[in-house]
Amino acid sequence: MGWTSQQSARLRLEMEILSRYFPSFVLKDSIIPGRAVVEGTMRSNAGHEYLVRLRVPADLPNSVPIVEIVSPVLRDRFGHPLVDLGTSYPMHLLKPENDVVRICHYSASHWSPNITFSKVLLKVRAWIEAYEGHLDSGFTIDHYLPHMEA
Amino acid sequence: MENKDPKSIQDHLAQLAQGKPTSKKLVFDPRTQELVLVDAKAPGLSPDTVTADDPTRDGFFCC
Numbered sequence: 001m002g003w004t005s006q007q008s009a010r011l012r013l014e015m016e017i018l019s020r021y022f023p024s025f026v027l028k029d030s031i032i033p034g035r036a037v038v039e040g041t042m043r044s045n046a047g048h049e050y051l052v053r054l055r056v057p058a059d060l061p062n063s064v065p066i067v068e069i070v071s072p073v074l075r076d077r078f079g080h081p082l083v084d085l086g087t088s089y090p091m092h093l094l095k096p097e098n099d100v101v102r103i104c105h106y107s108a109s110h111w112s113p114n115i116t117f118s119k120v121l122l123k124v125r126a127w128i129e130a131y132e133g134h135l136d137s138g139f140t141i142d143h144y145l146p147h148m149e150a
Numbered sequence: 151m152e153n154k155d156p157k158s159i160q161d162h163l164a165q166l167a168q169g170k171p172t173s174k175k176l177v178f179d180p181r182t183q184e185l186v187l188v189d190a191k192a193p194g195l196s197p198d199t200v201t202a203d204d205p206t207r208d209g210f211f212c213c
Contacts, residue, residue, distance in 0.1 A: 021180045021200065045156045045184050092210040104210055119205055122178055126163065126206045129185055133160035144163040148209035 003033055007060050014038075017118045025054075025121070034058035038117060039070070044128050052124055053100075054117055061113040067124055068100045074131065077138050089147075090140035092127060103127050110148055153187040162187055166207055176202040 003011065011030065018025045018038065025040030036056040043049050051070040057063035074082040082088075083096040094102040105123045106115065130144035137143075153159075153174075165172045175190040177199040185202055 020198070021178075022183075023180075043183055045154050045159060110208075122200065122202055123205045123208075123210065125178060125183075125185065126176075126202055127210070129156065129159055130163055132156060133163070136157070136160070139164070142167070142210075144160055144167055145206055146167040146209045 001033070002031065003060075007033070010061055011036075011056070014117045017116055018121070021118045022121050025052075025117075027056075030056075033060070042121075042125055042128055044132055046132055048132065050128055052121070054120065061115075064106050064108055064111045065117065065120060066094075067103045067105060067120060069103065069128075070100055074101050077135050090142045091134075092141050092145060107148055151189065151192075154184050155187075158187055159185050163206060166203060176206070178202045 011027065015027055015038075022040055022042075025038050028037050028039055029035045038054040038056060040052060041049050042052050050072070053068045053070050055066040055068070057065055076082060076085070076091075082091065082093060082101050083099050085091060085093060087093060087095045092104050094104045096102055103124055105120055105127075126145060127141065130141045133139065133144050134141055159176065162172060162174055162176055173190055174187045175192075177186050177188060178184075179186050179196065180198050180200070181196065186199070
């Protein structure tokens with residue numbers, strides 16, 4: 001089964017917003033719900049590039065989209081791959097899959113269908129800056145980015 | 151005055167995370183894809199810039 005007409009309209013709206021704020025992000029595999037991803041490059045203020053993938057939920061816009069940092073392989077300050085941390089509260093990481101880091105951004109209980117991909121990616125952009133802060137300082141990412149209130 | 155220095159931005163995020171007051175505001179400039187620190191009361195920002203403080207102040211969920 002494909003997207004509903006409402007979901008198709010929402011996807012168009014999401015991509016329209018992204019074309020303004022994150023123009024490198026493109027929609028891939030958009031035909032089949034559950035397989036569609038939005039992928040693009042983010043560049044930190046220090047000039048480092050990260051390939052970011054947002055998995056479009058099959059029940060768009062009702063679920064929290066999964067966001068992964070596809071490349072480069074992220075390591076902590078001590079050189080250990082971040083995927084080895086698994087779920088990490090202080091680093092704001094969800095359980096990785098396929099050796100790819102997943103960023104925790106919104107909880108299901110804080111999710112609202114009116115939150116756009118653009119706002120999610122803005123949080124990821126801040127996470128990247130905080131990650132580079134971790135590499136410099138050794139502080140965990142929650143030193144820079146607070147936890148959501150329960 | 152704009153400040154794009156990564157260390158300054160990270161310090162600003164840390165201040166916010168610790169609930170400390172700051173006279174700066176963090177914005178995202180979609181034209182350059184950079185995060186930029188500006189004076190909180192600064193006028194004349196590009197109309198495309200979006201405030202990045204609020205999404206970070208919301209907090210990050212884990213786990």
